[in-house]
Amino acid sequence: MPHLEKITHTSEDYWNLPESERAELIEGQLYAMAPPNYKHQKLVSELTQIIGNYIKAHHGKCEIIPSPFAVNLDANDKNWVEPDISVICDKSKITNRGCIGAPDYIIEIVSPSSRRMDYNRKNGLYMDAGVREYWIVDPEKERTTIYRFEEDAAPTITSFEQDIPVGIFEDLVINIAKLLSI
Numbered sequence: 001m002p003h004l005e006k007i008t009h010t011s012e013d014y015w016n017l018p019e020s021e022r023a024e025l026i027e028g029q030l031y032a033m034a035p036p037n038y039k040h041q042k043l044v045s046e047l048t049q050i051i052g053n054y055i056k057a058h059h060g061k062c063e064i065i066p067s068p069f070a071v072n073l074d075a076n077d078k079n080w081v082e083p084d085i086s087v088i089c090d091k092s093k094i095t096n097r098g099c100i101g102a103p104d105y106i107i108e109i110v111s112p113s114s115r116r117m118d119y120n121r122k123n124g125l126y127m128d129a130g131v132r133e134y135w136i137v138d139p140e141k142e143r144t145t146i147y148r149f150e151e152d153a154a155p156t157i158t159s160f161e162q163d164i165p166v167g168i169f170e171d172l173v174i175n176i177a178k179l180l181s182i
Contacts (some may be wrong), residue, residue, distance in 0.1 A: 011072070014080045015097075022068060025080040026121060033082065034113040039139050039180070043109045044084050046179040047137075051087060054172045062089040062104065062168075070098030071106075073129035081122065084109045087168070102129040105168050110138040123147065133167045137176060144176060 008028035017023055022033040036044075048066045055062050065086050073079045080098075087105035088094055106126055108118040118136050126134045127149050136145040142160045147153070148167045158164050160176040 011077045028078050040109045062087050072100050073102055102131045105133045106131050107135045
């Protein structure tokens, strides 16, 4: 059987995808993204609203942007991701094309098709790129895995019923179960 070479893709390939096709470029490889389900989108909407309201009420300098929104984690040609929610506190990183550099806080809502990517590959990418806080919200397992990379590489795992303090904001606490009951 002949050896097949892996094609290495670039930002140009990513930006030239058909508009109807969503994908992420990770280490030069394109990964197709499946359409999200209702619970996924409900969580994205509720979390965006809670965090956005907090930022406005505290006259914060951060900006919250839900997907689809392109993030070039290391400002190079190999990694363009679309986190479900990005919180960017350095607005100079925001361009018309997306975020150039690491957001401060990223939330991914796990879908069956994204489980391995969210827990494994993206975790390492986000840590290496300088993301301060990364949440993996898992509706199937009803738990949230929280990485606060500035404090510790080890995660904290909480159930949806627990109140979770947001590390990058002093007094913001989120309860996922309450968001789902809205």
